[in-house]
Structures are given as C-alpha cells and as structure tokens.
Amino acid sequence: MNEVTALFxxxxxxxxxxxVVVYSVSIxxxxxxxxxxxxGKVWHMSIFHAFYFVSYTATTIGFGEIPYPLTDAQxxxxxxxxxxxxxxxxxxxxxxxxxxxxxxxxxxxKKLKFKRNVSRINRPYYVVCGYGETGRAxxxxxxxxxxxxxxxxxxxxxxxxxxHDKLEYVPNLTADASDPEILELAxxxxxxxxxxxxxxxxxxxxxxxAISSKLLHPDVTVICRSDNKEHEDNMLSFGTDxxxxxxxxxxxxxxxxxxxxxxxxxxxxxxxxxxxxLSTPASIAEGHWILSGYGRFGQQLHKxxxxxxxxxxxxxxxxxxxxxxxxxxxxxxxxxxxxxxxxETLTMAGIESAAGIIAGxxxxxxxxxxxxxxxxxxxxVFVVGRENFERHELLYKKVNEHYHSETQKDAExxxxxxxxxxxxxxxxxxxxxxxLIAPLLIDFISQALLKDNEWANxxxxxxxxxIGDERPYIWSVNISKENTPAIAQALGFGRSIHLxxxxxxxxxxxxxxxxxxxxxxxxxxxxxxxxxxxxxxxxDQLLFCGLRKVKHTMSPTLSDxxxxxxxxxxxxxxxxxxxxxxxxxxxxxxxxxxxxx
Numbered sequence: 001m002n003e004v005t006a007l008f009x010x011x012x013x014x015x016x017x018x019x020v021v022v023y024s025v026s027i028x029x030x031x032x033x034x035x036x037x038x039x040g041k042v043w044h045m046s047i048f049h050a051f052y053f054v055s056y057t058a059t060t061i062g063f064g065e066i067p068y069p070l071t072d073a074q075x076x077x078x079x080x081x082x083x084x085x086x087x088x089x090x091x092x093x094x095x096x097x098x099x100x101x102x103x104x105x106x107x108x109x110k111k112l113k114f115k116r117n118v119s120r121i122n123r124p125y126y127v128v129c130g131y132g133e134t135g136r137a138x139x140x141x142x143x144x145x146x147x148x149x150x151x152x153x154x155x156x157x158x159x160x161x162x163x164h165d166k167l168e169y170v171p172n173l174t175a176d177a178s179d180p181e182i183l184e185l186a187x188x189x190x191x192x193x194x195x196x197x198x199x200x201x202x203x204x205x206x207x208x209x210a211i212s213s214k215l216l217h218p219d220v221t222v223i224c225r226s227d228n229k230e231h232e233d234n235m236l237s238f239g240t241d242x243x244x245x246x247x248x249x250x251x252x253x254x255x256x257x258x259x260x261x262x263x264x265x266x267x268x269x270x271x272x273x274x275x276x277x278l279s280t281p282a283s284i285a286e287g288h289w290i291l292s293g294y295g296r297f298g299q300q301l302h303k304x305x306x307x308x309x310x311x312x313x314x315x316x317x318x319x320x321x322x323x324x325x326x327x328x329x330x331x332x333x334x335x336x337x338x339x340x341x342x343x344e345t346l347t348m349a350g351i352e353s354a355a356g357i358i359a360g361x362x363x364x365x366x367x368x369x370x371x372x373x374x375x376x377x378x379x380x381v382f383v384v385g386r387e388n389f390e391r392h393e394l395l396y397k398k399v400n401e402h403y404h405s406e407t408q409k410d411a412e413x414x415x416x417x418x419x420x421x422x423x424x425x426x427x428x429x430x431x432x433x434x435x436l437i438a439p440l441l442i443d444f445i446s447q448a449l450l451k452d453n454e455w456a457n458x459x460x461x462x463x464x465x466x467i468g469d470e471r472p473y474i475w476s477v478n479i480s481k482e483n484t485p486a487i488a489q490a491l492g493f494g495r496s497i498h499l500x501x502x503x504x505x506x507x508x509x510x511x512x513x514x515x516x517x518x519x520x521x522x523x524x525x526x527x528x529x530x531x532x533x534x535x536x537x538x539x540d541q542l543l544f545c546g547l548r549k550v551k552h553t554m555s556p557t558l559s560d561x562x563x564x565x566x567x568x569x570x571x572x573x574x575x576x577x578x579x580x581x582x583x584x585x586x587x588x589x590x591x592x593x594x595x596x597x
Contacts, residue, residue, distance in 0.1 A: 011095060011099045012096060015096075022084045022088045029077045032044075038068060054085070059089075060082070111173065111185055118186060118190075123148050124194045125194065126147060127197065129199065131151050133424075137428075139170060143168060151171070153173075177198070183213060189217050193217065198213075204231070206224045207235055222242075224240050224242070227245060246422075247297050250297075251303070266463070269472055288353070289356045292315040292357070294314050314334070315338050315340040336348060343377060346370075352377060356383070387423040440518075444543055463516060466514050472545045474543065475543075475551045477502070477544065478541050479536055484559065486557065488538065490561065501567055502536075514550050518543045
C-alpha cells in the first residue's frame, strides 16, 4: 500500500465507520418495523429491499414507497433515516474534501505521481537538483542532446514557472534534494539514471546530494557546483566525479584570454550553446590592469594576473580585504579604497593608460557603472564584467549599445571584443555540457593551451571554413563494437581503416563531410588535429567539430559495413546470398579472361 492510499484510509476511517453504522441501523429498523401489503396483511421488508430503500432515500433520490405504501411507523423511521444518512454523508464528503486540500496529502500525491513519471522514462536520464538559472540551462542542454531530465527544486515558484514551458515533459518535484528519500523517488538507483547534477545555490546541500547519490548508486556520475574549497575537498573524499567552481573556471578562461585570445575564442565556439552567435577574437594591449572588487572572484583573477607578472591596481571599499591583497600582491601592485564607480577613483588608478579593467563586485549595478565610467575615460580599455544574475544580461547589452552610439563601432563586435563577461550559470553550464556531451573536449583544451597563438589562428581558420557563421557542434566517436560496429568488424577482418574513410561524404565521394577532427585519443596518447591518413585502431576515441547534421550523416558509415565498403571502394557490395554467389562467379570469369589475354 502506497503512502497516499494509507493516508487516505487513515483520515477517512471515522466517516466510513459512521456511514456503515448509520446504514446498518437504518436497514435494521426497516426490517423490524412491520408494514401492510395490498391485502391488509402484516408484511416485513427483506434485508435486500431495506438496503435498496435506504440507499435511494439516503441520496434523496426518492423513488417512492415500494413495493407497498409505508405505514406511519415506517414513514417516521424514514424521516430519521434521511437526517441520519444525509448528515453522515456530509461529514464524509467534508472530510474527503479537507483531506484533498491538505498540504501533506497533496505532497504525497505529487511524490507518487513524480515516482510514476520517472519510472516511465525509457531513455538514459540525469537528475538535476536545483532549477535556478544554472539548472534551467543544464536541462535545456540535456534535452537538446536527447537525454532525459528529472528536476528537483525546493522553491515551488521557480519549478512551476519554467519547467512546464519545455517542448517535452520533464518530471519535476518541489522538494529538498538533500533528502535521500527524494533522490530515491527520482530514480537515482535505476540503471537508466546516468548521473546526478547538483547545482543548488548552497554548497552544503550540494555536498549532501553528492554523498547520498554515491551511497544510493556508487556507479552514478555526480557533478556538483561548489564555491567553497572546504566543501570541494569533502565532495572529492566521497567520490564526486566532477566539481565545478565558477570562479576557478572563469579564471582559467581569463588566463586563456591573456595567453592566447584566439584560443579563448576556440573555447567559446566549442563550448557555447547551440543556436547562439559566434564571437570574434579579442585584442588586449600592453599595460597594467585595474581590478575593482576583491572578493573570491577578484582574488582568483588577481592570481592569474600575478602569474603573468602583470601589474594590478585593486579597488575595494573594504579595508579588511587589504590583508588578502598583501598576500597575493606583486611589488608594483597597489590598493585603493573605493568603489570604482566614480571617475576620480579610476583616474587615480590610471584608467587612461590601463590595458584592462575588471568590474568584479557582487553588485551588478556597481559593475555596470564601473564599465560605463571606464569606457568614457578610456575607449580602448579591455573590460571584464562580472554578471551576477542572468536576468541582468539585457543591461550589459545596453551598455554596449550605449558605447556603440558614442563611438560608432559595430555593436555586435564590441560585445565580444571589448567585453568578456563572467556569468556563473553560463560558466557552469558550459563545463557540464562539455563533461556530458563531449568529455574529450576537456582533453583537447588542455592540449591546445600548450600551443601558441599562431596555431590557434590556423585552427580558427579551419573551423570557419567548415562551419561558416553557424555555431559548431561537438561530438565524439569511440571505436568499439557497441558504438561503431562497421569499423570494428572491418578491423576484425584485418582491413586498414583510415580517418579519411569516416569523414568522406557517402553520397559525393570526392568531397569530405563538413567537419574537422579535433583530437585522437589512443590510450594516454593525445593527438591534436589528426591527419586524414591516420590509421584507426580499436578503442580509439575521436573528437569532431562541425554542423549537427554531419553527425547524423556520418553515423550510417560507422554502423553499416556495406556502406563503409562503398565509401572505401566506391563499389556496392552484394547483400543477398544468391547475388553474392553470382558476383563471385562473374569476377572469376573476368579474371580468367584477363589471364588468357
């Protein structure tokens, strides 16, 4: 018996007992009170007739006095029956309605419905804990890649406001995801559950979710958001697979931009959401940097600037942050008390000759003011803005439009060239998308960072030639019996399969598919931009970049041996037994004729 049924029976027990007692007494009275038949003889109702009479009398339907007219005694008892049964039914119905409106009962009903909907998912799915800005973006990414998603959100207004706008149904429950019972209802223990993604705003909650998930299903992939180093260590100790710190992740992107703006552009292209516009390479001049806001975010970026020996002037209104600044500072660094929103403070920090400025406070209004003031004083300064909430994205775009109206520059170009934005939910979503959809992308980025800016520019040119103005799509190909049966079978026959065979257009053999092989992983060996003549081996892993439709065009070549043979030889192989025999016979005849000549 489920909890909903048990709760219903507990609450409705007293009204049901009352109804049974009232009906029993009413029926007994009708059976015992004598009546008179048409011949004037004494007549007693049977139990069946009494039950029938009480049933329609209790519901006030009133079919009349049957089978014989009632005596006065019977009519008096009928009056009592009407009042007793109607009162008992009102009591029962009132109890049922009150129970239906009870929050505890509604919660149990939603849990039961949620569990039933999760059990009906017939594809791999991920449990997303937290449905704020980051959670919504993660769910969109999962659905876009045809994964299932299950959502747990503690705030009812967020869950109800956005979750039902999806094109496909996403099972969701308003509950505390740190409760192991809730995770169990979400199907964490099911084989179809591939992972748990904890992106709530509380590190403590994410830690409990990580621990509970690993205890319920040790093999499940757990991805957690964490802003605190202490909680990160605890998560790692319990086997959390991936921990994403938005500040550390953005500091890596910022470091990438300083090292190679073109490499940062490649990262932006490859990790960006589908159907978004492409950015253009950044341009950063030589000079010192101004850092406004010295919290966790500011300290992370200050360390990045220190590693590159870039002089930094820190602006912060809190005197207590000076101690942290002294620990991280270079010899030439300086600290100014202020907000950075006024021209006087920025001028004191040398905004006219600064290479870049970081608006890194936890207040979007202050950050926007810093950006606008800085651009008025130095139109060429490179701006890094911290966008704390996604809902303020429009305001950051308006800043660029305002600057465009003053400088007559292209607004779209300005939004990417002169403004690098840190939006926590976007940073986390990019990382999660890479982990779930193309884990090889992380290996590619780590290897690409070892290359110089010239290599990045060449890579950008290759990608641009393939994708044009569209956002590139990333996918992986693992050479195995399960994922590429045609390749595995051909390798089993001892045939030599090269990279050019699987990127060749199966329709027009003289052309390749619109894709670029980014990485070949063979064991621990990583090869960037492998050549088309590279020979493939079992268990190789390949990372491709191109248009989404190319992945679907390539898929049949990987799974159909006849199509693979056709791509390799430009000849159609016979499929039926009789046709194979005839083809073999004619080939032998041709060889004999050729030998005689």
